[in-house]
Amino acid sequence: xxxxxxxxxxxxxxxxxxxxxxxxxxxxxxxxxxxxxxxxxxxxxxxxxxxxxxxxxxxxxxxxxxxxxxxxxxxxxxxxxxxxxxxxxxxxxxxxxxxxxxxxxxxxxxxxxxxxxxxxxxxxxxxxxxxxxxxxxxxxxxxxxxxxxxxxxxxxxxxxxxxxxxxxxxxxxxxxxxxxxxxxxxxxxxxxxxxxxxxxxxxxxxxxxxxxxxxxxxxxxxxxxxxxxxxxxxxxxxxxxxxxxxxxxxxxxxxxxxxxxxxxxxxxxxxxxxxxxxxxxxxxxxxxxxxxxxxxxxxxxxxxxxxxxxxxxxxxxxxxxxxxxxxxxxxxxxxxxxxxxxxxxxxxxxxxxxxxxxxxxxxxxxxxxxxxxxxxxxxxxxxxxxxxxxxxxxxxxxxxxxxxxxxxxxxxxxxxxxxxxxxxxxxxxxxxxxxxxxxxxxxxxxxxxxxxxxxxxxxxxxxxxxxxxxxxxxxxxxxxxxxxxxxxxxxxxxxxxxxxxxxxxxxxxxxxxxxxxxxxxxxxxxxxxxxxxxxxxxxxxxxxxxxxxxxxxxxxxxxxxxxxxxxxxxxxxxxxxxxxxxxxxxxxxxxxxxx
Amino acid sequence: xxxxxxxxxxxxxxxxxxxxxxxxxxxxxxxxxxxxxxxxxxxxxxxxxxxxxxxxxxxxxxxxxxxxxxxxxxxxxxxxxxxxxxxxxxxxxxxxxxxxxxxxxxxxxxxxxxxxxxxxxxxxxxxxxxxxxxxxxxxxxxxxxxxxxxxxxxxxxxxxxxxxxxxxxxxxxxxxxxxxxxxxxxxxxxxxxxxxxxxxxxxxxxxxxxxxxxxxxxxxxxxxxxxxxxxxxxxxxxxxxxxxxxxxxxxxxxxxxxxxxxxxxxxxxxxxxxxxxxxxxxxxxxxxxxxxxxxxxxxxxxxxxxxxxxxxxxxxxxxxxxxxxxxxxxxxxxxxxxxxxxxxxxxxxxxxxxxxxxxxxxxxxxxxxxxxxxxxxxxx
Numbered sequence: 001x002x003x004x005x006x007x008x009x010x011x012x013x014x015x016x017x018x019x020x021x022x023x024x025x026x027x028x029x030x031x032x033x034x035x036x037x038x039x040x041x042x043x044x045x046x047x048x049x050x051x052x053x054x055x056x057x058x059x060x061x062x063x064x065x066x067x068x069x070x071x072x073x074x075x076x077x078x079x080x081x082x083x084x085x086x087x088x089x090x091x092x093x094x095x096x097x098x099x100x101x102x103x104x105x106x107x108x109x110x111x112x113x114x115x116x117x118x119x120x121x122x123x124x125x126x127x128x129x130x131x132x133x134x135x136x137x138x139x140x141x142x143x144x145x146x147x148x149x150x151x152x153x154x155x156x157x158x159x160x161x162x163x164x165x166x167x168x169x170x171x172x173x174x175x176x177x178x179x180x181x182x183x184x185x186x187x188x189x190x191x192x193x194x195x196x197x198x199x200x201x202x203x204x205x206x207x208x209x210x211x212x213x214x215x216x217x218x219x220x221x222x223x224x225x226x227x228x229x230x231x232x233x234x235x236x237x238x239x240x241x242x243x244x245x246x247x248x249x250x251x252x253x254x255x256x257x258x259x260x261x262x263x264x265x266x267x268x269x270x271x272x273x274x275x276x277x278x279x280x281x282x283x284x285x286x287x288x289x290x291x292x293x294x295x296x297x298x299x300x301x302x303x304x305x306x307x308x309x310x311x312x313x314x315x316x317x318x319x320x321x322x323x324x325x326x327x328x329x330x331x332x333x334x335x336x337x338x339x340x341x342x343x344x345x346x347x348x349x350x351x352x353x354x355x356x357x358x359x360x361x362x363x364x365x366x367x368x369x370x371x372x373x374x375x376x377x378x379x380x381x382x383x384x385x386x387x388x389x390x391x392x393x394x395x396x397x398x399x400x401x402x403x404x405x406x407x408x409x410x411x412x413x414x415x416x417x418x419x420x421x422x423x424x425x426x427x428x429x430x431x432x433x434x435x436x437x438x439x440x441x442x443x444x445x446x447x448x449x450x451x452x453x454x455x456x457x458x459x460x461x462x463x464x465x466x467x468x469x470x471x472x473x474x475x476x477x478x479x480x481x482x483x484x485x486x487x488x489x490x491x492x493x494x495x496x497x498x499x500x501x502x503x504x505x506x507x508x509x510x511x512x513x514x515x516x517x518x519x520x521x522x523x524x525x526x527x528x529x530x531x532x533x534x535x536x537x538x539x540x541x542x543x544x545x546x547x548x549x550x551x552x553x554x555x556x557x558x559x560x561x562x563x564x565x566x567x568x569x570x571x572x573x574x575x576x577x578x579x580x581x582x583x584x585x586x587x588x589x590x591x592x593x594x595x
Numbered sequence: 596x597x598x599x600x601x602x603x604x605x606x607x608x609x610x611x612x613x614x615x616x617x618x619x620x621x622x623x624x625x626x627x628x629x630x631x632x633x634x635x636x637x638x639x640x641x642x643x644x645x646x647x648x649x650x651x652x653x654x655x656x657x658x659x660x661x662x663x664x665x666x667x668x669x670x671x672x673x674x675x676x677x678x679x680x681x682x683x684x685x686x687x688x689x690x691x692x693x694x695x696x697x698x699x700x701x702x703x704x705x706x707x708x709x710x711x712x713x714x715x716x717x718x719x720x721x722x723x724x725x726x727x728x729x730x731x732x733x734x735x736x737x738x739x740x741x742x743x744x745x746x747x748x749x750x751x752x753x754x755x756x757x758x759x760x761x762x763x764x765x766x767x768x769x770x771x772x773x774x775x776x777x778x779x780x781x782x783x784x785x786x787x788x789x790x791x792x793x794x795x796x797x798x799x800x801x802x803x804x805x806x807x808x809x810x811x812x813x814x815x816x817x818x819x820x821x822x823x824x825x826x827x828x829x830x831x832x833x834x835x836x837x838x839x840x841x842x843x844x845x846x847x848x849x850x851x852x853x854x855x856x857x858x859x860x861x862x863x864x865x866x867x868x869x870x871x872x873x874x875x876x877x878x879x880x881x882x883x884x885x886x887x888x889x890x891x892x893x894x895x896x897x898x899x900x901x902x903x904x905x906x907x908x909x910x911x912x913x914x915x916x917x918x919x920x921x922x923x924x925x926x927x928x929x930x931x932x933x934x935x936x937x938x939x940x941x942x943x944x945x946x947x948x949x950x951x952x953x954x955x956x957x958x959x960x961x962x963x964x965x966x967x968x969x970x971x972x973x974x975x
Binding site for chain 1: 609624783785786787788811812814815831832851854855860862866867868870875877900906909910913914917938941942944963964965966967968969970971972974
């Protein structure tokens, strides 16, 4: 199709603001799929996505409207996937900025809207859910116009649920969003904006052709990674896979690569033809690195092989997941896994438990530290237990957080950010009621229950988004925990020097509550290096006997002891001390409401 | 159920008499309140069941034990009828509640061949006895004891409970010295167990868990006081006069010793348990079902449990470690977790000895205080 008849767009919206419903209406209205055969919300295919109301993997759907080919590129909706969102946006010329008429702008919408504006996309502002009784379309429209610098009259008002105004959107896409302007004669270049893994067909790349064209059976190559393969099949989604012989400049579609390893194909990489390769890749490729790390251990150590297999299989469809074997003296064999962020971690954990039926113990999340040792060696540390002893300098990752709250909660939010070593950057009234706060925060302070705290201090009204702001030096120390004199690797944590004493004290107090009394005194210490900063003692039991045991109740007493023994087997042995697994989660819940 | 080979070998007989005047709040034994009219038919049934099982018993029984319930609450004539129907034994014990022991009852028991009485005193503090819902006051406890002495009982055991809600350390000391003042040959001291589902736990459970820490030292206190007074702490909860004060008699409860040494025993009566040749069986706890079956000449409904070799070793370990005598490793070795044994030895809770009978295990004094936990640890 000639490029001037093509429009590529995505929808930027907050969770629950109606993106998927709008996509459904668009499919119906363009006869791409009939209402009857349509599963509710076609685009979200994974169960998990449907349940959590978020879209993890982007997909693209082609529809026809008044002689034009419209490609709707779905973007993931969460902060952990900012890079993926930016690649999806780069594949478009325009974006619908969709806002709930009752809820107004949210931090996440704002972040993605800025991302769209940075990518020089044409923004079509839309207020959704105007059918709701509590809707305030005028005020939402005014906010939107203010944000993108236009007139409130240009803001479309629709109800994706009833279908009201949706045709107007399709017309606006054709009228307002520019057509692609690649060179159809140049050597072929396509942006890989997403990929997925199919059990039978291998890795599927989602691409936006920028220059030239691609044909079935051509030999292709990715320019950054240099992966070579033959295009087994080309096609587009409408909304199911529709094979085609060629993908032309300006078009969006998929390429079945036949590759068996999803990590061979990176989002943001440029695809070109081997026969006549392009000289330059498309701009913007980044190697995304995981920022949040946690140890995953099977609750039952016999499940280790199952966990390993499950991670291998998950990795096939999730290139951003990284993992390596980890051995903890307390928790046994497991894996240290790297995630893009907290949500990514949650998704991986849920998929492991749900799709692979595993029972997992997840250690407190930590971040990637850059450490310069006294010996002049630079190392990246993903696990507090591996923090070297002789440290010259530690750098930790920082984020730029945008938080939008009703103005009465500004105080509590600022207090929370200050507690978490945040640096205030900027505050802005988005409307009379809603305030945008910008803070720089160490990621380490965010990975442990920051989001929960934010929600509880604002009665759920705060919305939160972040992107990575780079690394800065911090006065950080490793706090070790010793139980009965034995250091417990799984309980080590890295804390700011000023907060180390408080964290250590909290931790040992918590452990004293969690660890049952033993047959001997058990000291619990928190230490920085060889200096003990906090100590508690679990006093030895002085009696533990079955009061009486005669002929009538031997069976019952034996079973009591057998149960007691079985309970001991479920505990982790640290030296001579039996530590229940829950105690290892104490670090995770340290802050739970107490801070 | 029982093999021919077992015939004539069992040397310990237990007889259950379930009747009580009332049910104490903390009790979870098989008991039947009141029902004076049933005593006769119950004793008939006991004698009937004994007839069915008689071939299992050795001609010379080592021990006979009448437990309850409150055996001495049973109608006097019926009790006498039962006692004369039972085979003789070297140790014949009857459990008694103080308020049921009169001079006449004491004499009757003695004349029927009973030579040991276990007296359920529980406490000497009126307030604590009320909490336990016991009917006897401290004076009744003492007079019962003297009636028994007057009837020339030379082996009397006194039961005490500690850890009673509201019991202070000095209350415990008073109970111990009052019991010692009577000079019993034997003492059983139990920590009060708040058993789930009892009325007592419902009423006092919260208070008991509140005072658990404060009462943690009571066990040590009991052991220290009694051993200092010349008693031998021969079993977790049992004490008897030491050899120097016993005139050469072994005053350990020989019937219970049978359990702790893993001997076979026959139990007859309501809810009674027998363990014979690796089979454990429990009679029905329902009075009507029991009496009906046995009156018709059939064994009572029973639950059976087969004890394989492994289970038997575990029980031997569990029971043997309650005693102060070393437990021979032979026969229990397969039940022991060797790593745990090493750990327990290093902690000074267990020691291994090599006596004449071969290598053996013993709990240290502190190990005995933690006997339950140590045993659980040692179980393979």
